[in-house]
Amino acid sequence: PTGAITLRDCLLQYYEQEELSGGDKYKCDHCKQHHDSIKKLSLIQPPEVMTVHIKRFKYDAFFGNNTGSKLTDSVEFPMTDLNVRQFTKPSEKYREEQATTIYDLFALVEHRGNLSGGHYVGYVQHEGSWFECDDTRISPVSAEFVSKVEAYILFYRLRCPRARVEERENILG
Template sequence: MFGGQLQSTVECQTCHYKSVTFETFWDLSLPIPTSSSDLRSSVSRMSKQPCRLHDCLTEYSKEEMLEEPYKCEKCKKPNKATKRITIFRSPEILVLHLKRFSYTMYSRDKIETCVAFPVRNLSIEFMLSDISPFKDDAQSYDLFATSNHMGGLGGGHYIAYTKNIDTEAWYQMNDSKVSPMPGDGPGANLGSSTYVLFYQKQRASKRESID
């Protein structure tokens, strides 16, 4: 249900030989980009510019230059190389973790960036590997829960937003208190508290009705 498969592709910049490896994942830890208009810039530790969940997914899967020389299997010597991570097989339940906590040798920070996320029709098709045999499968998801962190590193509190799978009504769950939420629940939430998002893959019948 939760397991997917990542594909890591390293390409030698001298002979363009590609080395491909695969790894199982249970969730994706997403960086928060500096801004939605400039994904090429480095990730800001304390950026407060709003962005979209799509921007975080794009930042995660973008091609990057490796800092250390890569020993090419074809050249048999260290060369410059690029690396890109794509999804080879997507899971039924997609768990997305936003990297809101930054730890360095000198500081600890919470990234307060507002991340807008869709409640319905999150597409990850653009992250799918070119060689994936699952390209015809569903790659769109609907949100059914979020975990939210209120406060800072010195002290905080977690609450959850969850959807009733039978009525599709949303609820806020705060310790022992459960309160109904209007409409799409967290759909209007663009705050900085969203920490983990839980998506379920759409069924074929639902995708056909959307099309």
């Protein structure tokens, strides 16, 4: 494919409805029979912190020869305003308590290296600034730099969960 893959593309594929048939039929716990079925994933209550693991390693088992490789495709991810509403099927209780489904990135992990070895580096946002955390060294970096990192794990925080709104209202009186 031309151009970068987006995190949105990855989420759309992950949450896509899937038909289970043939060798993938669903086994019913009640009748113990296998049936054609539809599998659909959704978020019932978006978590306060959402961790997104980007598949960066591929393993092939061909004629008993297990081989693997690191996937280095560029995946564009939003720094702010990741809206997961289309992937939710919220419960009634959740709808009453909390309506937001918008996330902002606050940290990520990058894997530098290949399948047989490498190094993990973290990036974290603190008080509006981004920092690279590499073993014992912490260095300031720009948001633009972070946005171009080959992310392995992304950490998003739900924007202003209801509990935080209530805390702020209590503080402000």
